[in-house]
Amino acid sequence: xxxxxxxxxxxxxxxxxxxxxxxxxxxxxxxxxxxxxxxxxxxxxxxxxxxxxxxxxxxxxxxxxxxxxxxxxxxxxxxxxxxxxxxxxxxxxxxxxxxxxxxxxxxxxxxxxxxxxxxxxxxxxxxxxxxxxxxxxxxxxxxxxxxxxxxxxxxxxxxxxxxxxxxxxxxxxxxxxxxxxxxxxxxxxxxxxxxxxxxxxxxxxxxxxxxxxxxxxxxxxxxxxxxxxxxxxxxxxxxxxxxxxxxxxxxxxxxxxxxxxxxxxxxxxxxxxxxxxxxxxxxxxxxxxxxx
Amino acid sequence: xxxxxxxxxxxxxxxxxxxxxxxxxxxxxxxxxxxxxxxxxxxxxxxxxxxxxxxxxxxxxxxxxxxxxxxxxxxxxxxxxxxxxxxxxxxxxxxxxxxxxxxxxxxxxxxxxxxxxxxxxxxxxxxxxxxxxxxxx
Amino acid sequence: xxxxxxxxxxxxxxxxxxxxxxxxxxxxxxxxxxxxxxxxxxxxxxxxxxxxxxxxxxxxxxxxxxxxxxxxxxxxxxxxxxxxxxxxxxxxxxxxxxxxxxxxxxxxxxxxxxxxxxxxxxxxxxxxxxxxxxxxxxxxxxxxxxxxxxxxxxxxxxxxxxxxxxxxxxxxxxxxxxxxxxxxxxxxxxxxxxxxxxxxxxxxxxxxxxxxxxxxxxxxxxxxxxxx
Numbered sequence: 001x002x003x004x005x006x007x008x009x010x011x012x013x014x015x016x017x018x019x020x021x022x023x024x025x026x027x028x029x030x031x032x033x034x035x036x037x038x039x040x041x042x043x044x045x046x047x048x049x050x051x052x053x054x055x056x057x058x059x060x061x062x063x064x065x066x067x068x069x070x071x072x073x074x075x076x077x078x079x080x081x082x083x084x085x086x087x088x089x090x091x092x093x094x095x096x097x098x099x100x101x102x103x104x105x106x107x108x109x110x111x112x113x114x115x116x117x118x119x120x121x122x123x124x125x126x127x128x129x130x131x132x133x134x135x136x137x138x139x140x141x142x143x144x145x146x147x148x149x150x151x152x153x154x155x156x157x158x159x160x161x162x163x164x165x166x167x168x169x170x171x172x173x174x175x176x177x178x179x180x181x182x183x184x185x186x187x188x189x190x191x192x193x194x195x196x197x198x199x200x201x202x203x204x205x206x207x208x209x210x211x212x213x214x215x216x217x218x219x220x221x222x223x224x225x226x227x228x229x230x231x232x233x234x235x236x237x238x239x240x241x242x243x244x245x246x247x248x249x250x251x252x253x254x255x256x257x258x259x260x261x262x263x264x265x266x267x268x269x270x271x272x273x274x275x276x277x278x279x280x281x282x283x284x285x286x287x288x289x290x291x292x
Numbered sequence: 293x294x295x296x297x298x299x300x301x302x303x304x305x306x307x308x309x310x311x312x313x314x315x316x317x318x319x320x321x322x323x324x325x326x327x328x329x330x331x332x333x334x335x336x337x338x339x340x341x342x343x344x345x346x347x348x349x350x351x352x353x354x355x356x357x358x359x360x361x362x363x364x365x366x367x368x369x370x371x372x373x374x375x376x377x378x379x380x381x382x383x384x385x386x387x388x389x390x391x392x393x394x395x396x397x398x399x400x401x402x403x404x405x406x407x408x409x410x411x412x413x414x415x416x417x418x419x420x421x422x423x424x425x426x427x428x429x
Numbered sequence: 430x431x432x433x434x435x436x437x438x439x440x441x442x443x444x445x446x447x448x449x450x451x452x453x454x455x456x457x458x459x460x461x462x463x464x465x466x467x468x469x470x471x472x473x474x475x476x477x478x479x480x481x482x483x484x485x486x487x488x489x490x491x492x493x494x495x496x497x498x499x500x501x502x503x504x505x506x507x508x509x510x511x512x513x514x515x516x517x518x519x520x521x522x523x524x525x526x527x528x529x530x531x532x533x534x535x536x537x538x539x540x541x542x543x544x545x546x547x548x549x550x551x552x553x554x555x556x557x558x559x560x561x562x563x564x565x566x567x568x569x570x571x572x573x574x575x576x577x578x579x580x581x582x583x584x585x586x587x588x589x590x591x592x593x594x595x596x597x598x599x600x601x602x603x604x605x606x607x608x609x610x611x612x613x614x615x616x617x618x619x620x621x622x623x624x625x626x627x628x629x630x631x632x633x634x635x636x637x638x639x640x641x642x643x644x645x646x647x648x649x650x651x652x653x654x655x656x657x
Contacts (some may be wrong), residue, residue: 030342030344032344033547036350053519073521074516077516077613081348081510087506089508096449168455174338174341177344196307197342199343214345216346277306
């Protein structure tokens with residue numbers, strides 16, 4: 001039987017200016033899911049529902065086998081959550097926060113925390129009000145990582161970090177990959193980080209799930225061609241997401257790439273000059289343009 | 293520790309292919325000898341900061357190409373196949389030749405022109421090395 | 430299952446956390462309170478009146494500060510996502526907030542009020558003033574509960590401050606109002622404190638009102654489904 005880190009079945013929620021309907025999203029245990037979407041796409045709402053902080057109007061939500069929001073207390077013992085809008089108590093030190101977390105979670109690993117402190121270049125006795133944005137984000141992550149939660153939920157963990165801090169954070173996240181019982185859900189509009197670490201890509205836009213697929217086949221299904229066209233070229237090609245023409249050259253983007261696709265293009269009168277893979281960022285933009 | 297793999301985000305090749313190529317070349321050079329156990333998929337993923345699914349795919353491709361052997365429950369090993377070296381080099385040669393031909397096509401060269409170019413290149417190399425006696429095995 | 434994980438331990442942790450965050454401030458106010466009680470203890474009419482005004486101000490400030498600092502700022506400073514990520518339900522979090530604020534206000538309030546009463550009894554000040562002191566102190570407690578409720582239910586700085594201003598403006602009206610009542614006025618300068626039906630009725634009304642506010646707050650908190 002497949003174990004799931006979380007499952008959302010047919011989840012709907014309505015706000016005055018936002019609605020999410022019939023969302024189905026689940027993550028097998030041991031995998032990393034990247035949640036991609038523009039601001040306001042519903043990433044944070046999804047995450048809040050998963051943390052039991054917002055009750056969906058309908059649908060079932062389970063995390064680590066517990067029903068949410070009813071059994072969120074048990075679930076949250078094994079979930080670690082950090083978001084970029086999370087703040088610590090300004091008047092207290094990081095050490096105070098570590099002691100506080102340790103008093104709640106017996107599993108908090110002080111040795112690992114000390115290790116992270118060094119690697120993240122943080123000072124335990126410094127008051128939170130004196131530290132920079134990047135250090136604060138790393139401090140929040142330290143508090144979460146040192147308990148080794150079974151499910152890590154990170155809302156924009158790398159937003160606003162400088163490249164060095166981002167590298168440090170990614171490096172620690174990668175460490176989680178070693179354990180096949182630990183799962184990660186992270187949202188980001190930095191598609192780069194998601195492209196690197198995720199096994200699954202979930203694409204949200206305006207409260208709808210545009211795609212949910214394993215990253216390798218997802219990236220592979222998209223391709224961009226530069227073609228030469230002639231008078232016999234047809235107007236459209238099967239599976240093309242966009243066709244841009246300029247003089248005798250056309251750029252075609254497809255979301256249904258297979259080795260036969262080049263032949264299909266040829267038949268439609270487009271002779272392929274170049275073929276490119278697309279980065280997640282390019283796919284992201286193309287996908288949103290298509291769906292709107 | 294990255295197990296000696298140097299992966300790049302700016303490389304045009306997909307990540308799994310970079311892993312396949314770099315491991316293949318390690319085996320070719322002999323840095324990774326026959327029967328050497330490979331790092332587990334999760335170990336390699338964590339150390340290179342690449343997702344598990346990507347490494348999984350790379351290992352599958354490597355297995356298909358005969359570079360590594362995977363045994364259920366035991367992990368993966370460098371293949372002990374003795375012809376492997378020859379086979380791999382042959383594969384690499386074919387790959388590079390295919391790339392060259394593609395480039396030629398982009399330059400709008402006809403098939404005959406491409407064959408001519410190859411013939412010319414062969415001729416030049418033999419005349420250059422005629423005195424030295426070509427050293428390639 | 431839920432009963433298995435009775436969350437009293439977590440609620441206790443959060444109350445201790447609030448105490449740790451506020452203890453410095455509370456210590457400062459207690460020091461100021463002792464000075465104020467000392468001034469009242471000089472037992473001249475002027476010092477007693479000055480002390481009483483200072484004490485009223487102090488009791489209001491302690492309440493205002495705790496409500497703003499521990500509730501409104503939790504939202505404004507975005508420490509709420511941090512706390513809500515801990516193994517606690519939003520409903521229990523709200524309950525913990527209500528309890529910690531009550532405890533962290535009622536304890537200093539009680540110490541200061543008892544201190545005042547002790548000074549009144551042990552010095553030549555007319556003990557007849559005691560009902561008045563008690564009624565005003567309980568009024569301040571009830572007012573505190575009003576803006577505590579506002580803070581807990583709205584997490585809005587604006588509404589909370591509005592309720593603070595209204596209840597504090599009414600305090601003058603309240604004092605003048607009860608001073609004009611003959612039953613209180615006539616016993617005011619007596620040597621002993623005399624409780625009569627009027628003062629006891631007012632006290633009961635104040636306490637009843639406070640309880641209703643608190644119970645209503647706890648009830649409404651538990652019905653909330655969306656947090657953050």
